[in-house]
Amino acid sequence: MTDTPxxxxxGITKSFGxxxxxxxxxxxxxxxxxxxxxxxxxAGKSTLVKVVxxxxxxxxxxxxxxxKPVHVSSPKEASRLGIEVxxxxxxxxxxxxxxxxxxxGREERDWLWRLKEPAMEQRTAETLRGLSVTTxxxxxxxxxxxxxxxRQSVAVAKAxxxxxxxxxxxxxxxxxxxxQTRQVLELVKRLGEQGLAVVLISxxxxxxxxxxxxxxxxxxxxxxxxxxxxxxxxxxxxxxITAGIPTKVAGIPEAxxxxxx
Amino acid sequence: MSTxxxxxxxxxxxxxxxxxxxxxxxxxxAYDNVRTGNLGILPIVIGLxxxxxxxxxxxxxxxxADNFNNIIVQMAGLTMLAFGVVFVLLLGEIDxxxxxxxxxAALTVAEFQLPGSGHAYPGLVAILIAVGVCTLIGGxxxxxxxxxxxxxxxxxxxxxxxxxxxxxxxxxxxxVIVIQDAWINxxxxxxxxxxxxxxxxxxxxxxxxxxxxxxxxxxxxxGVATGNLWIIAAKVAGVALATFGTVAxxxxxxVPNGLPLAGVLVxxxxxxxxxxxxxxxxxxxxxxxxxxAEAARRAGINVARIRIIVFMISGAMAGxxxxxxxxxxxxxDLNVGGGTLLLDAISAAVIGGTSLFGGRGEVRxxxxxxxxxxxxxxxxxxxxxxxxxxxIVTGVILLLAVTLDTVARRLQxxxxx
Numbered sequence: 001m002t003d004t005p006x007x008x009x010x011g012i013t014k015s016f017g018x019x020x021x022x023x024x025x026x027x028x029x030x031x032x033x034x035x036x037x038x039x040x041x042x043a044g045k046s047t048l049v050k051v052v053x054x055x056x057x058x059x060x061x062x063x064x065x066x067x068k069p070v071h072v073s074s075p076k077e078a079s080r081l082g083i084e085v086x087x088x089x090x091x092x093x094x095x096x097x098x099x100x101x102x103x104x105g106r107e108e109r110d111w112l113w114r115l116k117e118p119a120m121e122q123r124t125a126e127t128l129r130g131l132s133v134t135t136x137x138x139x140x141x142x143x144x145x146x147x148x149x150x151r152q153s154v155a156v157a158k159a160x161x162x163x164x165x166x167x168x169x170x171x172x173x174x175x176x177x178x179x180q181t182r183q184v185l186e187l188v189k190r191l192g193e194q195g196l197a198v199v200l201i202s203x204x205x206x207x208x209x210x211x212x213x214x215x216x217x218x219x220x221x222x223x224x225x226x227x228x229x230x231x232x233x234x235x236x237x238x239x240x241i242t243a244g245i246p247t248k249v250a251g252i253p254e255a256x257x258x259x260x261x
Numbered sequence: 262m263s264t265x266x267x268x269x270x271x272x273x274x275x276x277x278x279x280x281x282x283x284x285x286x287x288x289x290x291a292y293d294n295v296r297t298g299n300l301g302i303l304p305i306v307i308g309l310x311x312x313x314x315x316x317x318x319x320x321x322x323x324x325x326a327d328n329f330n331n332i333i334v335q336m337a338g339l340t341m342l343a344f345g346v347v348f349v350l351l352l353g354e355i356d357x358x359x360x361x362x363x364x365x366a367a368l369t370v371a372e373f374q375l376p377g378s379g380h381a382y383p384g385l386v387a388i389l390i391a392v393g394v395c396t397l398i399g400g401x402x403x404x405x406x407x408x409x410x411x412x413x414x415x416x417x418x419x420x421x422x423x424x425x426x427x428x429x430x431x432x433x434x435x436x437v438i439v440i441q442d443a444w445i446n447x448x449x450x451x452x453x454x455x456x457x458x459x460x461x462x463x464x465x466x467x468x469x470x471x472x473x474x475x476x477x478x479x480x481x482x483x484g485v486a487t488g489n490l491w492i493i494a495a496k497v498a499g500v501a502l503a504t505f506g507t508v509a510x511x512x513x514x515x516v517p518n519g520l521p522l523a524g525v526l527v528x529x530x531x532x533x534x535x536x537x538x539x540x541x542x543x544x545x546x547x548x549x550x551x552x553x554a555e556a557a558r559r560a561g562i563n564v565a566r567i568r569i570i571v572f573m574i575s576g577a578m579a580g581x582x583x584x585x586x587x588x589x590x591x592x593x594d595l596n597v598g599g600g601t602l603l604l605d606a607i608s609a610a611v612i613g614g615t616s617l618f619g620g621r622g623e624v625r626x627x628x629x630x631x632x633x634x635x636x637x638x639x640x641x642x643x644x645x646x647x648x649x650x651x652x653i654v655t656g657v658i659l660l661l662a663v664t665l666d667t668v669a670r671r672l673q674x675x676x677x678x
Contacts, residue, residue: 100548121485
């Protein structure tokens, strides 16, 4: 791990009208680590991602990318910095093949405005091989004919193709079966091993504990804390998600009240 | 959830080695295509062959070189319109205005060649003005669709009424405008000499073979899969057969002897538009927007820009078709752009295999569909059937084609995830 985090957020605040979605949130992720971002529905995970991806501008706070303050004003700006987001509802075109999807919107072309198909196909094959995605029989088959796990792999590989430094995965396993989930989690691990900074958003703590190196917990728009995977357990995380840590969240009594169940 | 692919396949995208591997790849690809609802042109080519054989027995004058040339000239205008329809359908949109838009082009071209009108220009200039006007109208309609968000059905339905109204307003006073300019009339009435016909077919075949070879070499150099060499060779042979065959038959025709220029124009637009759709980033983005507009937007594609350009293409092709249709009659009258032209153009694209749901189809499907419609209508005419029968038969063919597309699409949905 390097000293400077790839991405560092300081005191991010974001309100939508009277609803405060994020309040003074600190967050960081370093190269080579998988940082899980967990929290209940409405905790602010998606808003935080959208701030980083350039879809929402924060009301206040600082975004530092590789130590330098940046303004991420649009998704294009985000990808220019090297930030790629893989959304939950796969942003793939079913009617296009794997290569076409990987290069969508950033096609290589020659002076005749002709697509450089061989070059793109080669790079797609290389990228998939680099990520050990070996289950796709032909990268010239339409994405519609792939399984859920394979599609997710393509979506992730698409994010990696652009020499990105930070990959954010929004619920990548939400719609997958057991075997497919395993496939994608392996891929997420590999991204970290290849030196990328990875942010994994997930509801599934089992998944999180399998691949994450650290875990950031959000609750009601505030960050509860950052936990080392090695030094915590699922119970502690669940408590942080549901009750928060009394000392950090204002307005909540010292000890979380026991729920009568 | 299907897991039948989850077997490690060695060497993604590497050139397949042995003969057996190639054969398996071939069958798997065919299987994949059918499974994902990509039936290709096979059903319609078989259907067309059936239609030709049927009418050859039914009508004595049908299977002749003269009638062959006739069909080419008859279908040229319709095919141009259908080319534009393919692009609009690829987006999952519709353009109902193209019928009367082609009428506007005919009117414009006739008006700007009219001797003694004070704005008589050379034929080519008049053609350019006509196509330009239609392109602008298409762009305007597309902008309302893409920027304001009014459904294309409504925008172009309004266009249909408006442009029909404009034609009526102008021609109610003028009646008929006769086109005398040779350049304009030649687009539908010029026939190449036998020798030039052979040269044209040689050039087309040669260019296709060269292009195929160049792409093969590029793929080999990059070390990616080249596809089955036999299929590629068969495609080149097919193109050679089609072009030389067409010229051979056209040269046999007696009344207008030789290859019609209108047919050559259709082929030129076929090549240029296919290049645009399949080889350029723009074409790729059209397919992407038609397949999943949200994914295209997230990939950084300017969806509104793509939509507007596609409606401009649709307008431009309606313009080109309108000029050809006017040239064939050497005049423009009150019926211009009306009748079944619009529905025939949309039917042609759909019969040829372009999906109404967007994202699936080829430029060539317009040509094949137009060929089917023109052949059926010509054949029934030659066999002495009335207009009513022609409509009924065309309708049945259209229904069959769309049913096939819908079934294919259901297969695709099932095979995905």
